[in-house]
Amino acid sequence: MKITCIRLYIVNMPERRWWWSDDTYGQPLHQRAEHGIAKVETDQGLIGLTQIERFTPLDTMCSTLQSWVGRDLRQVELAQAQGPMGASFEQAVLDLRGQALGLPIWQLLGGRLRDYIPVTQCTGYKTPQHTAEDAQWGWERGFRTYKMKCITGAETMPEARLRYVTDRVEAIHRILPEMAVRPDLRWRLEEVWVAQELARRLQGHLIESLESPIAKGRANSLVEWRRLRQTISLPVADHVGGAEELVRRSQGEGLDYAIVGAASYLETVHQSRLAYSLGLGGWSQTVAYGPGAAMGLHVAACMPNLTQPYDMVGPIAWEHDLTNEEFPFVDGCFAVPERPGLGYTLDSEAVKKYLVQEKVFT
Secondary structure (H helix, E strand, O other), X not given: OEEEEEEEEEEOOOEOOOOOOOOOOOOOHHHOOOEEEEEEEEOOOOEEEEEOOOOOOHHHHHHHHHHHOOOEHHHOOOXXXXXOOHXXXXXXXXXXXXXXXXXXXXXXXXXXXXXXXXXXXXXXXXXXXXXXXXXXXHHHOOOOEEEXXXXXXXXOOHHHHHHHHHHHHHHHHHHOOOOEEEEEOOOOOEOHHHXXXXXXXXXXXXXXXXXXXXXXXXXXXXXXXHHHHHHOOOOEEEEOOOHHHHHHHHHHOOOOEEEOOOOOHHHHHHHHHHHHHOOOEEEOEEEOOHHHHHHHHHHHHOOOOEOOOEEEEEOEOEOOXXXXXXXXXXXXXXXXXXXXXXXXXXXXXXXXXXXXXXXXXX
16 A cells, blocks of 8 residues: 555634633734645555644655655554654554554554543633633533643743632632633742642632643752642642653652653553553643544543543634544543544545645655
């Protein structure tokens, strides 16, 4: 099964208003970015889809996609590094192999552990009022966990940082006391005492966890994370950078939840298995619509340590998914695709509507 043609669509998809940030905080560059969607055709008539990593230069996209043409997918070893746009190539290969075998991608990743993926309403920076309005919008559609990026460059002092988080949590819980909140602190509380004070101020609120609360990378970082975890009642979560760090953070006893993720989907599932064996629950994340979002669901279905809602920035966040098939969403969960391969096809009319440019590689 050889690749004969690749069609690249550069699209710019508007997001749902105020999904990420409001007019006060503005839309950062990554929320206005163009995305690349590739349709990969083979000599057997199968068509695979992949979404290119954000911010990949156009020259890199073009040279890399051209290098895929002619490759025999029966001879591709995904366990080996695939070079630039490796995850995009991995997705295309898995989609095509799944279609050829009549199996969904999760079967090729080791088998699913769940039929539905609980997800957060994953958002960015907003005023307290707009945070509450956005949470109400999500609650009415079935979300039960609100993940929000917290602390910007404007909050330079500890008290300002504490107030920014607590004001938003309080605004949500005044109208939605049963909405669990996951503040993503992005390591910007820095010191243990500041995180301890935040935990004190949030007593009585439904807080799912504190994500990335304090700085890491210092000489005594593991000691500080362990001290924080032992002195507050809220669960502590953080991103981990691979197998070695997973083991180190587990031994340091400073985490309840590990947020795993790698440049390879196979490696992400492998990290999740390792985290689970180390006794760490957690989650991963996907920031993509259409084909990219679908791939995220296949991966999440196979993650043993997915004990908490998955950060899915995808369906519902943008105006359109660019797919013909819907993403079923019930009680705060997306259904795992059942169809062969990725399980999704491109909506040609939608692609035309949001198309910036198109390139063909043969």
